[in-house]
Amino acid sequence: MSDEQYSKISLDIDPDVDGCQHGAMIIPWSRDQSSWGSIRLPVSVIKNGDGPTVLFTGANHGDEYEGPVALTKLRSALDYIDVRGCVIIIPALNLPAFRAGKRTSPIDGGNMNRAFPGNPNGTITEMIADFVTTRFISRADYVVDIHAGGRSMNLLPTSIIHDLPDTDQMDRTLAAMHAFGAPYGMVLTELDANGMIDTVVEDMGKVFVSTELGGAASSTVETIKIAERGVMNILKHAGIIDGAPDIPAPSRTLHTPHAESFVTCKTEGLFEICKELGDTVVAGEVIARVHYLEEPERDPTPLIAECDGLIVCRHMPGLVTRGDCVAVIAEPWPAPK
Ligand code: CA
Secondary structure, three states, rough: OOOHHHHHOOEEEOOOEEEEEEEEEEEEEEOOOOOOEEEEEEEEEOOOOOOOEEEEEEOOOOOOOOHHHHHHHHHHHHHHHHOEEEEEEOOOOOHHHHHHOOOOOOOOOOOOOOOOOOOOOOHHHHHHHHHHHHHHHOOOOEEEEOOHHHEEEEEEEEEEEEEOOOOOHHHHHHHHHHHOOOOEEEEEOOOOOOHHHHHHHHHHHOOOEEEEEEEEEOOHHHHHHHHHHHHHHHHHHHHHOEEEEEEEOOEEEEOOOHHHHHEEEEOOOOEEOOOOHHHHHHHOEEEEEOOOOOOOOOOOOOEOOOOOEEEEEOOOOOEEEEEEHHHHHEEEEEOOO
């Protein structure tokens, strides 16, 4: 069976046709309020002749906003006459989560970035992941998935890749990461790579760039500017539109080589941040403390850096619980000799 036949999702535009098309993935969603209802998840395809294909996705996690803002603007601004190849834009990959202002889907609890490659007979989140994998990632040369920290984290504006075993793919991916033009670049070691869109795209031998552009459940003038410039830079880098990428300064490239890069909380209480985003720390320094407001006799628990580096990510809510990642400490990549 073809992909079109086996998925319950349909697409109301034809991605093989030249022009600027704004349509939707139509996802059946039968529920109390709408027995034969559906979700219409916006997809734009801007295509002109042969050439490379770029897939841009935002709101893979629903409470991350630079992607939706930059991609909603891009789909309006891009004239297909200026395009050579194809640009596929999905401003909110997990639309139900985006509409709820949540990281995960309120329909099935699905974390989109743990649902790939998806399942055509699974939950709504899994069906979306499957459709995106088979219909869009399969035809893309580049995939750029724009993330931020959501409500629970804030990060330095960073374009992110992984350390890939294939040197040619790694070179192409590094070049795209630098072309995005974020202030920081990161060769990230994931805590939990299984189910990520990243892994699916990389396993197909394609170029994948993610970002972490800020967080705290909103966006800023600076992070939106970085996202907008970044998507245009990728189109220029891919040769889909004319011009050279606008890179104000080379990305400062970092990595997170060991478990100690991720500082985890082991108690729960009131969070005191002691080192901010962008601060440099050395092993042994106190990054944060946990206070016990309802236990006056109990001393606060310090959270200590176990390696030297730059604070690239911090916990945001004022309360913290056991198992929360409170900070990420990154080091220069490649490591100085
Ligand atoms: Ca995210």
